[in-house]
Amino acid sequence: MKTNFSETQMNKPAIQIANDILRNCVHCGFCLATCPTYVILGNELDSPRGRIYQIRDMLEQGPAAAGKKDKKIVKHIDRCLSCLSCMTTCPSGVDYMHLVDHARAVIEKNHTRPLPERMLRQLLAFVLPNSKLFRLSLIGAKLARPLARYMPGRLKVLVEMAPKNIPSPSPIDIPGISKALIKRKMRVGLMPGCAQKTLNPAINEATVRLLTRLGCDVVVVDGVGCCGALVHHLGMEDKALVQARENVRAWTNEIESRGLDGIVINASGCGTTLKDYGHMLKEDPTWAEPARKVSELSKDVSEIIMEIGIDNIASMLVDIIQKPSVAYHSACSMQHGQKLITQPIELLKAAGFDVREPSEPHLCCGSAGTYNIMQPELAGQLGKRKVKNISATAADIIATGNIGCMVQLAGHGDMPIAHTVQLLDWATGGPEPLL
Numbered sequence: 078m079k080t081n082f083s084e085t086q087m088n089k090p091a092i093q094i095a096n097d098i099l100r101n102c103v104h105c106g107f108c109l110a111t112c113p114t115y116v117i118l119g120n121e122l123d124s125p126r127g128r129i130y131q132i133r134d135m136l137e138q139g140p141a142a143a144g145k146k147d148k149k150i151v152k153h154i155d156r157c158l159s160c161l162s163c164m165t166t167c168p169s170g171v172d173y174m175h176l177v178d179h180a181r182a183v184i185e186k187n188h189t190r191p192l193p194e195r196m197l198r199q200l201l202a203f204v205l206p207n208s209k210l211f212r213l214s215l216i217g218a219k220l221a222r223p224l225a226r227y228m229p230g231r232l233k234v235l236v237e238m239a240p241k242n243i244p245s246p247s248p249i250d251i252p253g254i255s256k257a258l259i260k261r262k263m264r265v266g267l268m269p270g271c272a273q274k275t276l277n278p279a280i281n282e283a284t285v286r287l288l289t290r291l292g293c294d295v296v297v298v299d300g301v302g303c304c305g306a307l308v309h310h311l312g313m314e315d316k317a318l319v320q321a322r323e324n325v326r327a328w329t330n331e332i333e334s335r336g337l338d339g340i341v342i343n344a345s346g347c348g349t350t351l352k353d354y355g356h357m358l359k360e361d362p363t364w365a366e367p368a369r370k371v372s373e374l375s376k377d378v379s380e381i382i383m384e385i386g387i388d389n390i391a392s393m394l395v396d397i398i399q400k401p402s403v404a405y406h407s408a409c410s411m412q413h414g415q416k417l418i419t420q421p422i423e424l425l426k427a428a429g430f431d432v433r434e435p436s437e438p439h440l441c442c443g444s445a446g447t448y449n450i451m452q453p454e455l456a457g458q459l460g461k462r463k464v465k466n467i468s469a470t471a472a473d474i475i476a477t478g479n480i481g482c483m484v485q486l487a488g489h490g491d492m493p494i495a496h497t498v499q500l501l502d503w504a505t506g507g508p509e510p511l512l
Contacts, residue, residue, distance in 0.1 A: 078102040078129070081137055090360060091179055092136065098176045099133050101169050102126070108163035108173075113441045114156050117458055122153045125163035125173055132180045140187040151188050154180055156455065158448050159310055160441040161413035174414075175356065178309065185312030197231055198311055201447050206303030206320065208246075208275045215243050215275065234453045238488060240276060247278035252299035255285045262292035262385055263338040266331060268351065268375075271303040273344045273480040279511065280480065283502035284343045284378055290393065290505060291385050296337070300327030306350040309357075310446045321354050322364055329367040332374070340371065343378045343498055345479040346446060349414030351375040377411065377478065378498050379420040390427045393505040401473035402431040403500065406463070406486065408479035409441045421478055421497045428504035433470040437462070444485035456485070464490035474512065476500055 078099050086092045108125040109115050115124035122131065131150045157177055164173050190198070204210045218239030221228075225236040249255070250269045267284065274281055285295050305320035331337055342348040355369035382390065405422055412418050425432045443449055443459030464486060467475055475494045477483060483494050493512035503509050 095136055095179055098172045101171045102129050103169050107166050111162040111166045111439050113459055123156050151184055158441050158445040160409035162439050165413045181312030182314040202308045205307050206271050208271050211275045215239050234450055244278055247282055249282050249285050250274045252297050255289050255295045257292045257294050258289050259292045261294055264294040265339045265341045266296045266298050266337050268342045268347055269297055270344050280343055280496045283499040286507050287502040291389055298327050298331045304347040304350045306346050307446055321357050325364050325368045325371050328371045339381055340375045341378050341381050345408045345411040346481055348377050349410040377417055383420050387427050395506050400430055403474055403476045404433050404435055404467045404470040404472035406475055406477040407438055408477055408482045411478050428501050433472045435466040435470050437466050442482050442485050444481035449485055460485050460489035
């Protein structure tokens with residue numbers, strides 16, 4: 078793709094990166110068929126290729142194009158799920174993720190949204206990354222549920238999405254160490270997350286039980302908080318970098334003092350972001366190198382288990398009267414963001430589960446962080462489509478590796494859902510997941 082940035086613009090590192098990404102695009106259109114919003118809307122402006130053209134024009138024209146002058150660009154960028162399916166499809170290796178991230182940051186700094194939308198985005202950015210505030214908000218939403226039908230659009234969506242039962246905080250998420258139950262093979266840090274440990278603390282509990290059973294010391298490091306993905310995808314770049322630095326500082330202290338063989342993540346949306354810390358902080362002279370190290374150590378829980386050895390899972394199986402058949406839903410952040418496609422399936426099969434894969438596995442379920450709140454109509458269509466495909470497998474249960482997907486799928490169907498690690502924990506001696 079041809080670009081026309083001025084010499085002054087090209088002196089900015091962010092524009093240099095965007096220019097290189099844009100020039101890799103050969104407008105072949107392979108990305109269209111795998112883009113969820115294009116599949117649903119059929120509008121090329123809501124496809125990766127269409128958005129790339131719009132982003133190029135916006136960046137070339139400067140901040141004014143992201144302001145009130147061109148609301149159309151903002152609409153189509155907002156509709157992007159950042160599912161990254163286009164990157165899996167692209168034969169030219171276009172780095173769409175970093176391009177759209179930069180576009181969102183430019184829009185956030187220069188575009189004035191309507192007041193209700195600004196307030197909602199600020200509320201989400203303030204509450205969701207803070208587990209204590211998030212828990213209080215869920216309690217409030219639970220109390221307000223009977224009045225949901227009388228509430229305006231997005232407020233109604235927020236209240237209806239809140240779980241009917243809010244679990245108590247888990248002691249496993251308090252900073253400390255859980256020792257390996259057999260001879261130690263690895264010492265890993267657990268990313269406790271923010272939304273996940275509030276919505277479903279049983280996932281972290283299952284992760285710790287499984288990893289200690291497999292020979293890992295599991296450390297919850299003091300000072301590690303939200304990964305920053307939520308505000309990052311809202312375009313709030315400065316807030317995302319603050320959260321990234323805080324986490325890198327905490328992880329670095331642990332790495333340098335006692336050492337870590339890995340940082341284990343069991344929410345794939347967080348995993349994609351942690352693995353990108355090296356890029357996010359590359360211009361920071363203080364934190365660039367520590368961030369790169371943290372990114373290198375960051376691994377999905379399925380990667381950690383595969384590194385220990387899949388045979389260890391098979392050798393630890395316990396008798397379960399009847400194992401359910403499992404429909405595996407691969408989160409976009411897992412298959413497109415981290416390129417982890419086969420590992421969770423291989424582990425579930427090694428644990429003795431009958432694993433079934435639904436059709437259209439590449440299409441997003443519509444969760445995508447806060448997308449199902451900010452774009453409820455499109456998210457709803459994608460959620461229903463995904464649940465229909467999963468139901469067609471006639472499996473007993475859904476397994477996935479991302480809390481956002483679990484919430485989204487539960488909102489559009491009645492099949493029981495478990496995190497992949499909960500099923501692996503159950504198969505090797507842990508409790509049966511509460512579904």
